[in-house]
Amino acid sequence: xxxxxxxxxxxxxxxxxxxxxxxxxxxxxxxxxxxxxxxxxxxxxxxxxxxxxxxxxxxxxxxxxxxxxxxxxxxxxxxxxxxxxxxxxxxxxxxxxxxxxxxxxxxxxxxxxxxxxxxxxxxxxxxxxxxxxxxxxxxxxxxxxxxxxxxxxxxxxxxxxxxxxxxxxxxxxxxxxxxxxxxxxxxxxxxxxxxxxxxxxxxxxxxxxxxxxxxxxxxxxxxxxxxxxxxxxxxxxxxxxxxxxxxxxxxxxxxxxxxxxxxxxxxxxxxxxxxxxxxxxxxxxxxxxxxxxxxxxxxxxxxxxxxxxxxxxxxxxxxxxxxxxxxxxxxxxxxxxxxxxxxxxxxxxxxxxxxxxxxxxxxxxxxxxxxxxxxxxxxxxxxxxxxxxxxxxxxxxxxxxxxxxxxxxxxxxxxxxxxxxxxxxxxxxxxxx
Amino acid sequence: xxxxxxxxxxxxxxxxxxxxxxxxxxxxxxxxxxxxxxxxxxxxxxxxxxxxxxxxxxxxxxxxxxxxxxxxxxxxxxxxxxxxxxxxxxxxxxxxxxxxxxxxxxxxxxxxxxxxxxxxxxxxxxxxxxxxxxxxxxxxxxxxxxxxxxxxxxxxxxxxxxxxxxxxxxxxxxxxxxxxx
Numbered sequence: 001x002x003x004x005x006x007x008x009x010x011x012x013x014x015x016x017x018x019x020x021x022x023x024x025x026x027x028x029x030x031x032x033x034x035x036x037x038x039x040x041x042x043x044x045x046x047x048x049x050x051x052x053x054x055x056x057x058x059x060x061x062x063x064x065x066x067x068x069x070x071x072x073x074x075x076x077x078x079x080x081x082x083x084x085x086x087x088x089x090x091x092x093x094x095x096x097x098x099x100x101x102x103x104x105x106x107x108x109x110x111x112x113x114x115x116x117x118x119x120x121x122x123x124x125x126x127x128x129x130x131x132x133x134x135x136x137x138x139x140x141x142x143x144x145x146x147x148x149x150x151x152x153x154x155x156x157x158x159x160x161x162x163x164x165x166x167x168x169x170x171x172x173x174x175x176x177x178x179x180x181x182x183x184x185x186x187x188x189x190x191x192x193x194x195x196x197x198x199x200x201x202x203x204x205x206x207x208x209x210x211x212x213x214x215x216x217x218x219x220x221x222x223x224x225x226x227x228x229x230x231x232x233x234x235x236x237x238x239x240x241x242x243x244x245x246x247x248x249x250x251x252x253x254x255x256x257x258x259x260x261x262x263x264x265x266x267x268x269x270x271x272x273x274x275x276x277x278x279x280x281x282x283x284x285x286x287x288x289x290x291x292x293x294x295x296x297x298x299x300x301x302x303x304x305x306x307x308x309x310x311x312x313x314x315x316x317x318x319x320x321x322x323x324x325x326x327x328x329x330x331x332x333x334x335x336x337x338x339x340x341x342x343x344x345x346x347x348x349x350x351x352x353x354x355x356x357x358x359x360x361x362x363x364x365x366x367x368x369x370x371x372x373x374x375x376x377x378x379x380x381x382x383x384x385x386x387x388x389x390x391x392x393x394x395x396x397x398x399x400x401x402x403x404x405x406x407x408x409x410x411x412x413x414x415x416x417x418x419x420x421x422x423x424x425x426x427x428x429x430x431x432x433x
Numbered sequence: 434x435x436x437x438x439x440x441x442x443x444x445x446x447x448x449x450x451x452x453x454x455x456x457x458x459x460x461x462x463x464x465x466x467x468x469x470x471x472x473x474x475x476x477x478x479x480x481x482x483x484x485x486x487x488x489x490x491x492x493x494x495x496x497x498x499x500x501x502x503x504x505x506x507x508x509x510x511x512x513x514x515x516x517x518x519x520x521x522x523x524x525x526x527x528x529x530x531x532x533x534x535x536x537x538x539x540x541x542x543x544x545x546x547x548x549x550x551x552x553x554x555x556x557x558x559x560x561x562x563x564x565x566x567x568x569x570x571x572x573x574x575x576x577x578x579x580x581x582x583x584x585x586x587x588x589x590x591x592x593x594x595x596x597x598x599x600x601x602x603x604x605x606x607x608x609x610x611x612x613x614x
Contacts, residue, residue, distance in 0.1 A: 005575050012573055130512060138512035142520050147533040150505075154537040158544045165548055169572070173473060177573035192558030195565070196572050198470035199487070200555045202480045206490040207551035211544050214498075218540045225533055427575055428474040431450060 004430035007274035008423040012174045015417050016183050020269050027269075028412045034405020041398035042117065050120050052395040059378045059390035064118035066370040067400055069226055070254065071111035071407075072152070073247070073366065076219045077255020078104030079159055081287075082166075083212035083219075092283060094425040095275045098170075099266060099414070100259050101163040106410040107258075108156050110403040115148070117399065144228040151225040158218060162211050165204065168194050170419040186417075223248045230373065237316040237377030240305055246298035250366060253291040253336075257362035260284045262411075264356040266420065275421055278350045285349030288358065292340045299333070312382060320376045324389065328372035335365025438609035440584040441563040442469075443593045445602035446577055450476040453578035456600045457482040460580060463596055467583035471564060473572045493550035494543045501542020506535040567608045581608075 018024065045052060055062025078100035085093035116125045128149040130139050139146045172194035175187035194200070227247035230238040263284060267276040306317040320329045339361045342348040349355065380387040414420065447453045453470060460468050461484060470479060509531040517525055552558070564570055564581075571577060580602070582593045590607075597605055 009573065009575075130508060136516065138516045140518055140520065141509040141513065141534060142518070142523055142527050142530040144533075147537075150534045150537045154541045157541060161544060161548050165551070169474070173573040176571040192552075193560060193562060194557065194572075195562055196471045196473055197555075197564075198472060198476070198479050198483055199485060200557070201472065201475040202485045203487060203490050203551045203555055205475055207494075207547045210491060210494050210547050214540050214543055218537075221533070221536055221540075225537075228533075424474040428476075431474075431575065432477065 002430075003274055004426055007272075008421075008426040008430070009177070011275070011419050011421045011423045011426075012170065012177045014270065014420065015174070016178055016180060018416060019271060023269050024412065024416060027408070028416075031405055031408035031412055034401055035409045036405070037398055038402025038405050041395055041402050044395060045117060045399065046122070050118065052393065053399075054391045054393045054396055056388065056390075058381065058386040058388050059375055061118075061374055061378065062390050063392055063396040063400060064114045065229075066374040067367075067403065068111050068114035068118075069247075069374075070367050070370045071107050071114070071403065072226060073223065073251030073370075074255045074258045074363075075104040075107035075111060075155075075159075076223055076248075076251040077259050078102070078107075079162070079215050079219050080252055080255070081259060083162070083215040086209070086212045087216070091425075091429045092280060094422050094429060095272075095277075095280055096259065096263060096284075096421075097425075098163075098167065098422045099262060099411075099420045101159065101166065102411060102414045102418075102420075103255075103258060103262060104159050105156075105163060106407045106414075107255075108152070108159065109410065110407050112152055112156060113403065113406075115152075144225065144232045147225050148229060151222045155218060155222045158211070158215060162208075162215055165208060165211075166422065167418065168192060169196070169204075169424045170422065172196065173424060174419055190418075219251075220248055223251045230377075235377050235381050236312040237306070237320070237373070240302060242298065242301045242305055246295075246302060249291055249294040249298050250369060253288070253295045254363060254366035256284065256287045256291055257359040257366070260288060260355050260359035261363070264352040264359075266415065268352065270415075270420075272421070275426065281352060281355055282346065282349045285343045285355060288355075288362065289340060289343040289349075292337065292343075292362065296337050316377060316380075319380070320372065323376065325372060325376040325379070328368045328376065332365050332369040332372055335361045335368060337365075438563075438612045440588060440590060441608045441610045442581045442583045443590065443597060444471070444564075444567055444579045444581050444604075444606040444608060445597040445600060446569075446579050446604045446606065447602055448576040448578070450479075450578055453580055454478045454482050456580050456597075456602070459600060460582065460596060465582050465593070465596065467585050469581045469583055471570070471579040471581060473574065473577070476578065487554070489554050490547055490550045494547035497546020497549075498539050498543030500546075502535050502539030504542070505538030506531055508538075509534060561611075563608050563610050566611070567606050569604075569606075579606075 053062060053064070055064070081093055081100045082097035086097070116122050119125055128139060128146065168191055171187045172191035175184055175191050178184045178187055224244035224247065227243040231240055231243035233239065263276060263280065266272060303317060306313045320326065339358045342354060343358065375390050379389055445456065447456060450472065453472065453476060457468065457470060457479060461482065468483060470476070470483065472479070510526055513525055519525065523530060569577065570579075580597070582597065594605060
């Protein structure tokens with residue numbers, strides 16, 4: 001009990017007395033160099049247009065949209081860990097939820113940038129919004145592309161607010177804990193004058209729990225909606241009712257993989273062994289294994305429906321097995337599901353290095369899956385004339401690496417300057433015993 | 434200095450949440466009207482002890498959700514009448530196709546209303562509060578749970594002080610408003 005209290009106190013002191021400045025600077029330097037790649041790639045894109053990328057008719061989407069789906073899927077795990085486990089009274093989530101939610105924010109930021117960059121005329125992105133305009137027209141509300149705009153915007157706003165009201169009490173505690181004036185000012189402004197009044201806590205809990213309750217169906221709706229970008233199009237390999245649950249499961253799977261990696265990394269770098277115990281690694285292993293097997297079931301269901309449909313659908317399925325993009329299909333299967341099987345054993349779940357490597361493998365595997373679903377369906381459809389290969393260019397990879405840099409930069413700033421673990425919830429739990 | 438301001442509240446500090454909840458019950462039973470507490474984290478049972486029955490946050494959320502959902506749906510209906518788009522053989526008012534955005538805006542309206550109501554009813558954000566002047570007030574401490582009798586018009590310092598002292602707190606602290614300059 002008192003060990004947890006001491007550890008929670010340490011979390012509040014992390015920003016003013018950061019224990020691993022050297023490791024942080026090394027990571028931050030790496031992140032900043034990738035961020036530079038992002039700015040160069042985007043500047044080049046703005047100067048020359050999307051022609052610098054490999055996507056063209058018929059594969060009009062290519063990297064931007066498959067990476068968009070990948071990033072957004074990663075984001076969902078933070079909300080699920082935080083909101084779903086809160087409602088189910090799983091207190092072990094308190095050690096993970098704060099940075100998992102931060103991961104959500106930054107992953108959704110990276111995701112949200114991609115469709116805008118993909119527009120061709122990105123400065124006109126606000127045309128997606130319904131507003132009174134001199135052209136006298138409105139968005140096409142029957143299109144999944146418009147649904148997408150509302151879904152991602154809502155998700156970004158809701159997850160930001162959920163994260164922020166969750167961090168306010170810790171900012172207030174860090175404000176009171178800080179000795180230097182600049183830290184007091186910094187935390188004090190962020191805490192918005194929080195003073196722990198009992199009636200405030202009661203209303204805060206109402207708002208927090210209700211937001212959590214509505215955030216879970218929101219996650220499901222957002223990623224179902226993303227899948228409809230694909231499933232609502234008459235393209236073999238896409239038009240399937242299995243897509244919404246299949247996408248949601250894959251999203252949770254890829255997100256838990258990234259949460260596992262971040263957990264192992266932060267636990268090691270900041271010596272959080274008291275708060276993030278072997279039990280947490282074990283639980284993450286379970287989550288990864290469970291969502292992974294559900295995703296595997298999705299693969300089987302998708303394969304079955306395509307084979308059952310026959311015709312062009314089955315042709316696309318067999319083309320995925322042995323066509324020019326077979327590497328992405330078998331790569332997805334291998335990276336997603338083979339190392340995953342180690343997690344059936346407690347020993348491997350609790351060994352940080354295996355958990356990290358399996359998380360990395362799943363992250364790569366899920367990226368291949370998004371790529372495979374998109375490219376192998378688009379590059380040849382009903383007409384022989386609409387056949388054309390997709391090859392990513394240097395700038396495709398540049399923007400992709402750049403978004404990873406953006407994510408890492410934001411995440412490292414969060415790690416350096418804010419309480420990365422929900423200290424007040426850990427203390428509440430420790431005192432309640 | 435301290436005497437310059439009007440009293441804001443009288444605090445009694447306890448070292449465990451259990452003692453705080455007990456004390457809150459006792460003080461409420463003696464008929465003090467404006468009783469509140471200051472704790473570093475939410476304390477179980479304190480809401481009941483303080484007889485907290487404010488349902489404005491859930492009510493705001495319900496209203497926000499209804500307004501968001503209905504508004505989202507009607508927006509799509511209205512814009513389709515204003516600029517008809519006959520697409521994919523769907524009817525002009527394609528209810529299933531409108532459900533996605535109606536749902537998202539329902540969620541958005543509900544969450545904005547709930548969190549907005551929480552801030553407004555709690556009178557946050559604010560830059561300063563008299564409680565921050567209280568001796569040793571520190572939300573990062575694990576052994577400071579304050580019971581507060583808030584000063585209203587017929588606040589009697591001695592009566593409140595006696596009632597709190599009877600509960601044997603670790604300390605009794607006067608909190609005053611800062612004088613307006």
